[in-house]
Each structure stands twice: as structure tokens, then as C-alpha cells.
Amino acid sequence: MRLFQNANYPFVEKRYIFFVISAVLIVASILGIIIKGINWSTDFTGGVSIVINMQPKDKQVPPLEIEHLREVINDAGFKEAEIQFIGDPSNATFQIKVGGEDVNKIRDQITEVLTTKLPEYVQGRDLQTDVIRQVDVVGAKAGMEMRNNAIMAVLISMVFMIIYIWVRYEFTFGLMGIVALFHDVIILVGVFAFTQKEFTMTILAAILTLVGYSINDTIVIYDRIREDLKIYRKDSVPIIFNRAINKTLGRTVITGSTTFATAIALYFFGGPVIHDFALAMSLGIIIGTYSSIFIASNLVLETFVHTRTEKQAIKHLTKKK
Amino acid sequence: MRKYSWLTPVSILIFVLGTLIFLSPLFVPEDVNWPIKQKLKLGLDLRGGTQIVLTVVTKDLPEADKAAAVENNIRIIRNRIDQFGIAEPTIQKMGESDILVQLPGVKDPIAAENLIMKSAVLEFKLVAEPEIAEKFINQIDAIIQENLYKFPVLAKLAEEDKALAKAGADTVKAGEGIFKSLITTTERDFAVRYEDLDIVRSLLQDSTFVNLKPKGYDLVLESVDEKKKASREPVVLYVLESTPQLKGTDVDRASMEIGPSDSPNPQIANKPYISLTFTRTGARKFANCTGDNIGRRLAIVLDNTVYSAPVIQDRIPDGKAMITGQFTEQEAKSLAILLNNESLSAPIEPKYSTQVSATLGEDSIKSGFRAGLIGILAVIIFMALYYKGAGLIADFVLIFNVGFILAAMTIFGGTLTMPGIAGIILTIGMSVDANVLIFERIREELDAGRTPSAALNAGFKRATVTIMDSNLTTLIAAIVLYQFGTGPVKGFAVTLSIGIVGSMFCAIVFARYIMEKTMIKPGKTTMSI
Numbered sequence: 001m002r003l004f005q006n007a008n009y010p011f012v013e014k015r016y017i018f019f020v021i022s023a024v025l026i027v028a029s030i031l032g033i034i035i036k037g038i039n040w041s042t043d044f045t046g047g048v049s050i051v052i053n054m055q056p057k058d059k060q061v062p063p064l065e066i067e068h069l070r071e072v073i074n075d076a077g078f079k080e081a082e083i084q085f086i087g088d089p090s091n092a093t094f095q096i097k098v099g100g101e102d103v104n105k106i107r108d109q110i111t112e113v114l115t116t117k118l119p120e121y122v123q124g125r126d127l128q129t130d131v132i133r134q135v136d137v138v139g140a141k142a143g144m145e146m147r148n149n150a151i152m153a154v155l156i157s158m159v160f161m162i163i164y165i166w167v168r169y170e171f172t173f174g175l176m177g178i179v180a181l182f183h184d185v186i187i188l189v190g191v192f193a194f195t196q197k198e199f200t201m202t203i204l205a206a207i208l209t210l211v212g213y214s215i216n217d218t219i220v221i222y223d224r225i226r227e228d229l230k231i232y233r234k235d236s237v238p239i240i241f242n243r244a245i246n247k248t249l250g251r252t253v254i255t256g257s258t259t260f261a262t263a264i265a266l267y268f269f270g271g272p273v274i275h276d277f278a279l280a281m282s283l284g285i286i287i288g289t290y291s292s293i294f295i296a297s298n299l300v301l302e303t304f305v306h307t308r309t310e311k312q313a314i315k316h317l318t319k320k321k
Numbered sequence: 322m323r324k325y326s327w328l329t330p331v332s333i334l335i336f337v338l339g340t341l342i343f344l345s346p347l348f349v350p351e352d353v354n355w356p357i358k359q360k361l362k363l364g365l366d367l368r369g370g371t372q373i374v375l376t377v378v379t380k381d382l383p384e385a386d387k388a389a390a391v392e393n394n395i396r397i398i399r400n401r402i403d404q405f406g407i408a409e410p411t412i413q414k415m416g417e418s419d420i421l422v423q424l425p426g427v428k429d430p431i432a433a434e435n436l437i438m439k440s441a442v443l444e445f446k447l448v449a450e451p452e453i454a455e456k457f458i459n460q461i462d463a464i465i466q467e468n469l470y471k472f473p474v475l476a477k478l479a480e481e482d483k484a485l486a487k488a489g490a491d492t493v494k495a496g497e498g499i500f501k502s503l504i505t506t507t508e509r510d511f512a513v514r515y516e517d518l519d520i521v522r523s524l525l526q527d528s529t530f531v532n533l534k535p536k537g538y539d540l541v542l543e544s545v546d547e548k549k550k551a552s553r554e555p556v557v558l559y560v561l562e563s564t565p566q567l568k569g570t571d572v573d574r575a576s577m578e579i580g581p582s583d584s585p586n587p588q589i590a591n592k593p594y595i596s597l598t599f600t601r602t603g604a605r606k607f608a609n610c611t612g613d614n615i616g617r618r619l620a621i622v623l624d625n626t627v628y629s630a631p632v633i634q635d636r637i638p639d640g641k642a643m644i645t646g647q648f649t650e651q652e653a654k655s656l657a658i659l660l661n662n663e664s665l666s667a668p669i670e671p672k673y674s675t676q677v678s679a680t681l682g683e684d685s686i687k688s689g690f691r692a693g694l695i696g697i698l699a700v701i702i703f704m705a706l707y708y709k710g711a712g713l714i715a716d717f718v719l720i721f722n723v724g725f726i727l728a729a730m731t732i733f734g735g736t737l738t739m740p741g742i743a744g745i746i747l748t749i750g751m752s753v754d755a756n757v758l759i760f761e762r763i764r765e766e767l768d769a770g771r772t773p774s775a776a777l778n779a780g781f782k783r784a785t786v787t788i789m790d791s792n793l794t795t796l797i798a799a800i801v802l803y804q805f806g807t808g809p810v811k812g813f814a815v816t817l818s819i820g821i822v823g824s825m826f827c828a829i830v831f832a833r834y835i836m837e838k839t840m841i842k843p844g845k846t847t848m849s850i
Contacts, residue, residue, distance in 0.1 A: 205740060212817060
């Protein structure tokens with residue numbers, strides 16, 4: 001079995017269709033990010049930590065299961081709540097961390113949930129001193145400083161990637177490879193803005209993974225273009241570009257599929273915790289693969305057409321290194 | 322067929338053995354004495370750990386600096402406990418000035434506390450001139466005598482002394498208080514008898530004492546090393562000017578060094594010491610300080626302990642200094658690390674530490690593992706079906722690649738969290754890429770009519786260029802992320818680099834070796850690919 005053995009799709013000829021699709025997606029994403037904003041999770045914003053004791057007064061009541069408490073708190077709308085036993089589990093003391101700024105409101109909400117959903121554990125006890133032991137505002141685990149630092153680090157790494165591709169290939173290739181990366185990242189962040197899904201530290205990791213994946217994918221095609229430019233010296237540049245994309249199509253789709261298979265398995269079977277991460281990854285692989293096939297090398301070609309730097313670039317590209 | 326040097330099989334052997342050795346602790350029961358101790362930890366989300374709450378003491382700071390000091394301490398603590406960004410601690414500000422730290426799987430909260438609390442506050446302070454020092458000691462003696470009721474331990478001691486005096490022993494000289502009775506002298510300094518060390522040390526830390534003590538000068542003990550412990554010699558008690566001449570922030574770089582055995586300085590001959598290079602302003606300050614105070618002694622104070630107090634012989638213009646003392650190599654090394662990282666902006670005190678359980682339920686953990694297994698199996702089955710024999714070889718090295726990632730994370734002190742596991746599973750999906758590139762190339766070469774052996778060689782040769790270029794670009798990005806990122810971003814870069822290196826080695830060296838050994842036979846014209 002061979003996928004795309006003699007593929008010959010007109011990727012280059014039809015490039016304007018994909019440019020338009022991408023432009024629409026990017027504009028929509030940027031609008032989404034501006035208008036709806038990003039729903040930063042407690043990883044970045046901080047929240048409230050509440051320590052509660054759930055030792056029932058009535059000795060007949062069985063000890064509260066942590067899973068049950070998780071369910072109750074999650075159902076009350078605190079989706080990203082982090083719940084741990086603190087100290088020995090037999091003391092039935094729990095630490096609940098939830099997002100939000102209004103300490104008093106959250107305290108009231110949690111109190112309300114506990115009294116209505118788990119009355120047997122709080123009956124006959126003083127709510128404000130005995131059940132709720134401590135309430136604190138907690139800072140972000142990562143913080144905006146770290147977020148800005150991450151963005152900075154990614155930008156610097158992009159500069160270095162351009163330089164490497166410039167040296168090994170040619171400047172236009174490097175620049176457009178990074179433009180394609182921006183394209184991928186903006187669209188993925190746009191999806192998170194539109195759906196208002198929480199943007200956690202893990203989602204940031206997914207985006208970083210996407211950056212690595214997408215540039216990898218793009219360079220494989222660049223590499224084929226470089227090779228073919230040396231072999232088919234008589235063919236025109238668009239034909240060489242199109243052939244290179246088609247020849248690597250099998251590999252691009254297979255690698256995309258194996259990675260996508262693992263991501264989608266995590267999405268469907270991985271449980272709620274890695275659900276959003278798996279979603280980001282699955283989407284990221286689709287976007288990254290799409291941009292490598294349809295956008296990155298087509299942008300290089302388009303630049304050549306407009307700037308007439310083609311001859312120079314090809315000379316640089318095919319000289320022996 | 323390509324001739325192999327001994328290098329290939331040896332590197333494969335090292336790769337496999339190294340992986341097995343560093344993963345071995347996972348399979349050896351706890352009670353067996355196994356030489357390799359470091360083990361891949363499970364994260365807070367999977368296993369829980371220890372929670373330590375610390376208070377930043379900000380009362381001595383101006384109001385405006387308090388918040389910044391807490392934030393700064395959080396950052397420094399993070400650097401200390403998470404050097405490579407993959408230890409996965411939780412560090413958060415809590416309330417106004419508390420810091421909540423959760424460490425995965427820590428069994429010894431005291432040791433963890435110590436690591437966090439180590440402040441490594443370095444100061445250079447002038448030793449007071451003898452007559453001033455004497456006056457200062459007398460002042461303190463008088464003050465303590467006046468306020469003896471505030472110091473129950475000393476009061477009790479005084480009672481005992483009085484009783485002894487009545488019985489005829491003449492330990493308390495006229496006009497001298499209890500404090501002076503604790504002090505002896507060495508050739509040029511005051512000192513504390515070894516048996517009184519604990520009493521004096523707790524007195525110096527007592528906040529009542531600190532508040533009563535006249536301002537301008539401080540009492541600081543010298544460091545007590547093993548030799549001193551053995552000989553029980555008196556420990557020098559220095560009287561130092563309170564205002565430091567230089568601080569840790571003036572140090573640009575600190576490193577552990579071992580003096581040459583023929584060094585004329587007996588303090589460093591064959592001994593580990595810390596060499597310091599000052600910053601530009603630090604160097605200027607140091608030159609001025611040494612120039613203005615020739616003949617006086619400059620104490621090098623680390624964490625409120627005097628390590629040495631050499632006499633200033635001459636102005637030192639080159640901005641270099643060293644801390645000598647009876648360090649072990651390990652001590653000198655960890656001190657240098659602490660000095661290179663900033664010291665804490667304000668002291669911290671532990672409030673309490675306690676065990677915490679996992680943040681994820683059993684269910685989530687189980688489903689995470691199940692999903693990972695399904696994903697990996699899908700990849701393995703696909704590779705075997707699509708690339709047949711070659712696919713099986715790719716599957717075989719894939720298992721070692723996963724092992725390598727886990728082993729390398731162990732070496733870097735990594736912690737496995739749920740998102741981390743998801744990341745590794747994704748890496749597996751991606752790492753077959755190198756194999757796919759090679760196999761596709763070999764197929765193309767076979768299509769072009771080459772023999773299996775020639776196709777294999779040509780395929781590997783061409784694909785290696787592609788793999789190098791694409792992976793090196795990503796690796797460069799990872800190195801930059803490591804260099805400029807903090808915390809989890811750094812950790813991501815480490816895991817990414819490990820994954821890239823592992824998959825490149827597995828595809829280009831390991832898989833190729835097996836393919837050439839098993840798939841290429843003289844006279845064979847087909848290839849299972």
C-alpha cells in the first residue's frame with residue numbers, strides 16, 4: 001500500500017484559494033482575540049484557596065470521598081478547581097483552589113455548595129470557623145511575567161530559526177517559514193478566544209509543540225525543493241515547487257496522521273484533564289500540516305514573483321554547502 | 322553493504338545500557354540496596370507531595386518594596402528547586418506575604434525546607450577596631466544585666482553562677498555580667514567557649530536581644546567546621562560594623578576552585594575555595610574599601626557567619642576575591658551555586674509543612690494512561706502494516722526511544738505529570754517521522770530500480786540531510802527557549818530536546834544498523850518495506 005504515490009495536485013496553481021482561506025482565518029482569529037479576549041486560566045491569573053474540614057459530627061456518616069467532593073465542586077461551576085487532601089486524609093481536611101478574584105463571593109458560593117450538596121458533613125458545625133478553616137488569595141502559578149517571558153522566548157527562537165534556515169537554505173524561505181508559524185499560532189489562539197476555553201499552562205505547551213511540529217514539516221518540503229532545484233534545472237520554479245510538495249505529500253500525511261492519531265486518542269479517551277490539551281494538539285497538527293503544504297512554500301514562490309529575486313535565491317540555495 | 326566501524330554498535334550499546342541503568346530503580350523494590358537511587362517522580366497531580374507554607378519577613382522593608390520582595394523571592398525559590406524546569410513544583414503567592422510551595426513526592430519536608438530557605442546572603446564587613454569592640458561588648462554586657470529578666474536562659478545561668486560563687490567558686494568577676502562570663506579571648510579577638518556556643522548562638526538570634534543591642538555594630542560568630550568540632554576550641558565572636566562594604570549583588574560570578582598543591586597560601590593549597598569576580602561597580606567599591614582600610618580586617622560573612630577575616634594588605638583593584646574556609650568540595654560547590662543565583666530579597670520563615678494528596682482523581686489518571694496506550698498502539702500497528710518489516714524495526718526502536726526519554730528525564734530530576742505524559746505520547750507520534758522520511762526515500766529508490774542495499778544506502782543518505790535540517794531547526798528553537806524561558810517553558814525545552822536527540826539517534830543509527838543486519842542479504846532482490 002502506498003499513499004499519494006503519484007500525487008500531482010495543483011497546490012501551486014491554486015495557491016490564491018488557500019491564501020484567501022488563511023487570510024480569512026487569520027483576520028477572524030485576530031478579531032476574536034481582540035473582541036472576546038483570551039480566557040487566561042488560574043495558572044496565569046491566580047485565584048482563591050479555601051481550606052475546609054469535612055469531618056462529620058454524626059459518627060454514622062461515612063468519610064467524604066475526595067472524588068465526590070470534586071464532582072460536587074465541579075458541578076457547581078468551578079471547572080478548573082484543584083482539590084487535595086491536606087495533611088492526613090483521615091482528618092478530612094481539603095484544600096480547594098479555584099479561579100476568581102472576589103474572595104467573599106467565592107467563599108459564599110463554596111459555603112452554599114457545601115451546605116446544600118453535602119449537608120451531612122456540616123450539620124451542627126459552625127460554618128465560618130469550623131468547616132471553613134482558611135481562605136486566602138493565591139497568586140498565579142505561572143503569572144503574567146512568565147507568560148510574557150514565554151512569548152519573548154518564542155520570538156527570539158524564531159529569529160534564530162530564520163538565521164538557521166537562511167544559512168542552510170535562503171532568507172525568503174526562512175522568513176516565510178516563520179510567517180507560516182505565526183499563521184498557525186494565531187489561528188490556534190483564535191480558536192481558544194472564540195470558544196473561550198481556558199488558556200492554561202498546558203495549552204501554552206501545546207502551542208510550543210505546534211511551533212516545533214510545523215517548522216519541522218515545512219522544512220521537509222523546503223529540503224525537497226532544494227534537492228529538486230539541483231536535479232531538474234530546466235523546469236520552471238513553480239513546477240519544481242509543486243512537484244516537491246507532491247513528492248513529500250505521502251510523508252507529510254503519514255507523519256501528520258500518526259501524530260494526529262495519538263492526539264485524538266488523548267482527546268477521546270484521555271479524560272477531562274487533558275481534553276483541551278488534546279484538542280489544541282489535534283487542531284494544531286491539522287493547522288500545521290495545512291500551512292506546510294499550502295502556505296509556506298507558496299508564500300516563498302509568491303515573494304519570488306513579486307520581488308524578482310528568484311535567480312539570486314536559487315543560486316544561493318543550490319550552491320554546494 | 323556499508324562497513325561498520327566499532328563506533329556504531331558501541332554507541333547503540335551505550336544508548337541501550339544507559340537507558341536501562343537509569344530506568345532500573347523503577348523496577349527494583351524499595352528495600353533492595355540498589356546503587357542508582359534517582360527515580361522518576363510522579364507529579365503533584367498524580368501522586369501528591371509535600372506542601373510548605375513560608376512567610377516572607379517584610380517588616381523591615383519600606384511599604385513600597387514589600388510586594389516586590391515577595392515576588393522576587395518566589396522567582397528565586399523557583400530557580401532553586403527547579404533548575405531545569407521539569408521538577409514541576411507549584412509555587413504561589415498566598416495572601417499578602419506568604420508563599421505556598423508544593424513539591425512532588427518529597428519524603429523529607431525538612432530537607433526540602435532547608436533547600437528553599439538557604440539564603441546565601443554574602444556580605445563584606447569591616448571588623449571593628451579592638452578598643453571599639455571591647456567597648457561594644459561591655460555595653461552589651463551592661464544592657465543584658467539590666468534586662469536579665471527578658472532572657473530566661475541567661476537568668477537561670479546567672480542564678481547557677483551565683484550559687485556557685487556563694488559556695489566559694491570565683492567564676493564571676495566583680496563588675497562583670499553574665500554575658501561577659503560567656504566570653505573569652507583569643508590572641509586578638511573575643512571568643513566563645515565551645516560548650517557555650519549554643520547559648521550564645523540562640524542569644525544572637527533572639528529578637529529581644531537584637532532590638533536591645535546598640536546600633537552600628539553586630540556580633541557574628543565564625544563558622545564552625547569539623548576540625549573545630551573535634552578539638553572543641555573556642556569559637557571567635559567578631560564585632561563587625563553593621564553597614565556592609567559590599568554585598569552579594571556586587572558579585573558577578575562565583576565558582577568553586579581547588580588551589581594548586583604548591584600554592585604559597587596554606588588556606589587554599591589543595592583545598593576547595595570559592596573564587597569571586599565582582600561586577601564593575603562591585604570592583605570599584607572593593608578597590609575603594611581595601612584602599613581606605615589598609616591594616617584593618619575585612620570579614621567575609623556568609624549567611625551571618627564569618628568565613629574568614631583577612632587583614633587588608635593593600636588596595637585590590639582587579640575586582641577579584643576568594644572565600645577560603647574549611648569547605649568540603651560539595652559545600653563549596655553548592656555555595657557557589659547559591660551565590661550565582663541571587664540571594665533572597667527578604668528573609669523567609671517556614672510556617673508549616675504537611676502532606677498533600679494528588680490533585681487528579683484515580684479516574685483521570687487511568688483514562689490518561691489508557692488513552693496513551695491506545696494512541697501508541699495505533700502508531701505501532703500502523704507502522705507495521707504500512708512499512709511491514711521495516712515498520713516492525715521502527716516499532717522496536719520506538720520502545721527504546723520512549724525508554725530513553727524517561728531515563729533522560731530522570732537524570733535531569735524530572736517529574737512526570739499528566740500533561741507531561743500526554744506530551745511524551747505526542748512525541749511518540751512525531752518521532753516516527755524520521756523513520757517515515759527514511760522509508761519513503763528507500764521506497765522511491767527501490768522504485769527507481771536500485772537493489773535493496775543501494776536503495777537503503779541512498780535512502781538513508783538523502784533522508785539524513787532532511788532529518789538533520791528539520792530537527793536542528795527545532796533543536797535550535799528548543800535551546801533558545803531553554804536559554805530565555807523560565808520554569809515550565811524551560812522544562813518544555815528540555816523534554817523537546819531529549820525527544821529530538823532520541824528520535825534522531827534511533828532512526829539514523831539504531832534502526833539503520835538493525836535494518837542492514839537483518840534486511841540486506843546477498844542475492845536478495847526484494848525488501849520488506
